[in-house]
Amino acid sequence: MLFKIALKNLLGARLRTFLNVFVTCISFFMIIFITGLYDGMRQHAKQVTIDTEIAGGAYWHPLYDPSDPMVFEDSHSTLPPKIKDLVNDNKAVPILVSQAAIYPNGRIMPVIMKGIHPSQNIVSMPTNTLEKNKDINIPVLIGKGMANNTKLNIGDSFTIRWLDSDGTYDADEGTVVHIMDTENFKLDIGHIWIPLKKAQKMLALENEVTYVSYAIGEKKIKNLGSWIHRDVDYLIQDIEAAIEADKPGNQIMFTILLSLAAMGIFNAQVLSIFRRGKEIGTLMALGMTRSKVVGLFTLEGGINAVLASALTLFPFGLIFWWTAEHGVPMPMDYSEMGFMIAKQLMPVYSFSLIATTTVLVFFIVIIVSYLPSRRIARMKPTNALKGKTSI
Amino acid sequence: MENNTVISIQNLIKRFPVGSEFFTALKDITLDLHKGEFTGLVGPSGSGKTTLLNIIGGLDSPTEGKVRVLNQPLNNTNHNERARLRRKYMGFIFQSYNLLPVYTVFENVELPLILNKMNKEDRIQKVNQAIEWVGLTNKRNSKPNMLSGGECQRTAIARALVHDPVLVMADEPTANLDAENSHNIMKILTKLNKELDTSFVFATHDEKIMGYLKRIIRLEDGNIVDDKKIKKENI
Numbered sequence: 038m039l040f041k042i043a044l045k046n047l048l049g050a051r052l053r054t055f056l057n058v059f060v061t062c063i064s065f066f067m068i069i070f071i072t073g074l075y076d077g078m079r080q081h082a083k084q085v086t087i088d089t090e091i092a093g094g095a096y097w098h099p100l101y102d103p104s105d106p107m108v109f110e111d112s113h114s115t116l117p118p119k120i121k122d123l124v125n126d127n128k129a130v131p132i133l134v135s136q137a138a139i140y141p142n143g144r145i146m147p148v149i150m151k152g153i154h155p156s157q158n159i160v161s162m163p164t165n166t167l168e169k170n171k172d173i174n175i176p177v178l179i180g181k182g183m184a185n186n187t188k189l190n191i192g193d194s195f196t197i198r199w200l201d202s203d204g205t206y207d208a209d210e211g212t213v214v215h216i217m218d219t220e221n222f223k224l225d226i227g228h229i230w231i232p233l234k235k236a237q238k239m240l241a242l243e244n245e246v247t248y249v250s251y252a253i254g255e256k257k258i259k260n261l262g263s264w265i266h267r268d269v270d271y272l273i274q275d276i277e278a279a280i281e282a283d284k285p286g287n288q289i290m291f292t293i294l295l296s297l298a299a300m301g302i303f304n305a306q307v308l309s310i311f312r313r314g315k316e317i318g319t320l321m322a323l324g325m326t327r328s329k330v331v332g333l334f335t336l337e338g339g340i341n342a343v344l345a346s347a348l349t350l351f352p353f354g355l356i357f358w359w360t361a362e363h364g365v366p367m368p369m370d371y372s373e374m375g376f377m378i379a380k381q382l383m384p385v386y387s388f389s390l391i392a393t394t395t396v397l398v399f400f401i402v403i404i405v406s407y408l409p410s411r412r413i414a415r416m417k418p419t420n421a422l423k424g425k426t427s428i
Numbered sequence: 429m430e431n432n433t434v435i436s437i438q439n440l441i442k443r444f445p446v447g448s449e450f451f452t453a454l455k456d457i458t459l460d461l462h463k464g465e466f467t468g469l470v471g472p473s474g475s476g477k478t479t480l481l482n483i484i485g486g487l488d489s490p491t492e493g494k495v496r497v498l499n500q501p502l503n504n505t506n507h508n509e510r511a512r513l514r515r516k517y518m519g520f521i522f523q524s525y526n527l528l529p530v531y532t533v534f535e536n537v538e539l540p541l542i543l544n545k546m547n548k549e550d551r552i553q554k555v556n557q558a559i560e561w562v563g564l565t566n567k568r569n570s571k572p573n574m575l576s577g578g579e580c581q582r583t584a585i586a587r588a589l590v591h592d593p594v595l596v597m598a599d600e601p602t603a604n605l606d607a608e609n610s611h612n613i614m615k616i617l618t619k620l621n622k623e624l625d626t627s628f629v630f631a632t633h634d635e636k637i638m639g640y641l642k643r644i645i646r647l648e649d650g651n652i653v654d655d656k657k658i659k660k661e662n663i
């Protein structure tokens with residue numbers, strides 16, 4: 038019964054209802070859209086990192102720490118036998134990490150030099166390009182960002198200088214054989230990639246490596262000796278942390294959006310109770326109990342939320358659907374700012390995202406509808422009938 | 429209390445707080461109203477007519493004294509109980525009609541039946557009947573802003589009577605209407621009073637109404653100064 042009356046009141050007050058619903062709807066939409074974009078970004082970054090870098094996981098030399106180049110000198114050894122078997126089966130790719138300096142076009146630049154097995158197919162990197170030109174002394178694979186920074190093109194040669202295992206500096210000439218267009222800046226910025234055998238020879242570390250990445254689906258090996266197993270969750274941590282670091286900004290925005298919607302509805306409720314004093318008095322005179330009148334006004338606010346969801350579903354739902362299918366074009370290339378953002382962002386609208394947003398918005402709407410309506414319970418019918426409604 | 433007593437008031441006093449003082453709007457009112465009576469509370473402005481009507485309707489509570497409405501002592505009933513009494517047994521007609529603006533004539537008249545949880549079929553039948561009583565069948569789908577003042581008040585009358593109340597209270601029902609509409613309204617009410625045996629209590633100082641009343645209670649300064657029954661039924 039209350040529902041019918043509430044619905045009639047809302048439909049009767051066309052513009053007022055529409056404006057309320059629209060404000061709620063916009064914040065509904067923005068929260069879902071932005072969170073969806075964000076989730077999409079995050080999934081994409083993870084996927085790219087897994088595809089190009091992590092694969093199924095890794096085994097590390099016990100001293101290896103990717104964030105501390107000073108330990109690279111000591112963090113290498115021959116592989117434990119079981120890992121070696123995995124490599125021989127082409128189910129893992131060995132990588133030797135070292136510090137080096139390059140001198141492109143007369144500048145000096147410290148880099149991380151990684152030797153990788155060129156014929157690997159564990160991570161999605163064009164390492165096979167390192168095999169093509171057998172006559173080149175040191176074939177080098179670099180990323181697009183690196184190429185931009187160093188102004189190097191394919192075929193350009195430059196000096197590489199490194200510290201070998203005897204503690205003496207050595208230098209030789211490298212040549213760019215390929216420039217890869219990768220979204221994973223961690224393979225690009227400050228990195229040069231050369232064939233593993235070459236690296237081992239240059240550093241005088243025959244058969245030694247720093248870590249191996251193994252194929253997706255491989256089981257974890259037990260009894261590794263001192264080498265350390267790192268799973269995907271561990272390896273993805275820094276990406277997760279980078280995404281988390283962005284979160285507070287998002288939450289502030291959501292709070293603002295939600296407050297706007299909440300204030301809109303609160304304001305509309307206060308106004309309608311103030312203006313509809315005579316109506317409230319009349320309903321009381323007709324025998325509606327105070328709690329029912331409170332319920333009626335709260336319900337009107339609640340139906341606002343339902344209408345807002347419906348409106349979000351219909352016209353804005355099409356936007357959700359379209360963007361999920363076609364992605365959102367990014368106006369600029371963010372990859373050089375050190376983050377993995379696709380040129381075409383694919384938002385991901387998970388069920389839990391839509392469900393939590395809906396529940397949250399509903400909850401807020403009901404509260405801001407109820408708070409002002411509660412005043413009605415304290416109103417005297419005689420005052421209400423005179424239109425004396427103090428809020 | 430007699431069987432056909434609808435309202436019984438004994439030594440009613442009503443005081444309103446005004447600043448730190450009290451203003452006594454009703455001073456020691458004792459009064460019985462019977463079933464089917466067509467009563468007017470008349471008197472100058474500020475004499476306490478609306479206040480008395482509101483107390484009878486349970487919209488306001490007495491400060492002192494006993495008020496029984498339909499055999500229910502109003503002194504010790506709560507808000508919900510009083511709301512139930514109004515919903516089931518009372519009807520209200522206001523000076524400014526108090527129709528709900530977003531509802532049509534039909535929906536306005538239907539509201540008391542919805543509040544009483546009557547089923548849809550009975551509701552439609554009762555509403556159509558009530559709208560016919562007041563001669564608004566051709567306006568049943570109009571909203572209040574499309575109606576004249578007289579039509580609005582006739583809608584309000586249909587709303588006050590649609591659920592067959594025992595008692596109808598009308599506060600200055602003709603104050604906003606011209607002479608023709610006022611007489612028209614009073615004729616409708618007189619007819620319904622006869623046919624349905626509904627009791628009516630008016631608060632008014634409209635001379636045009638006086639001729640229709642069967643009992644006139646004169647209030648002055650919160651006191652009953654005169655109470656007389658009019659025998660003849662010459663309308």
Ligand SMILES: Nc1ncnc2c1ncn2[C@@H]1O[C@H](COP(=O)(O)OP(=O)(O)OP(=O)(O)O)[C@@H](O)[C@H]1O
Pocket residue numbers: 444445446451452453471472473474475476477478479480631633
């Ligand atoms: N809520 C209130 N607070 C204080 N005084 C009030 C209140 N309601 C009514 N009064 C006073 O009580 C007295 C009686 O008021 P009431 O409204 O009953 O008069 P009335 O006979 O209906 O007058 P009118 O013919 O002008 O409608 C008036 O003096 C009024 O000022």
Ligand SMILES: [Mg+2]
Pocket residue numbers: 477478479599631
């Ligand atoms: Mg009055």
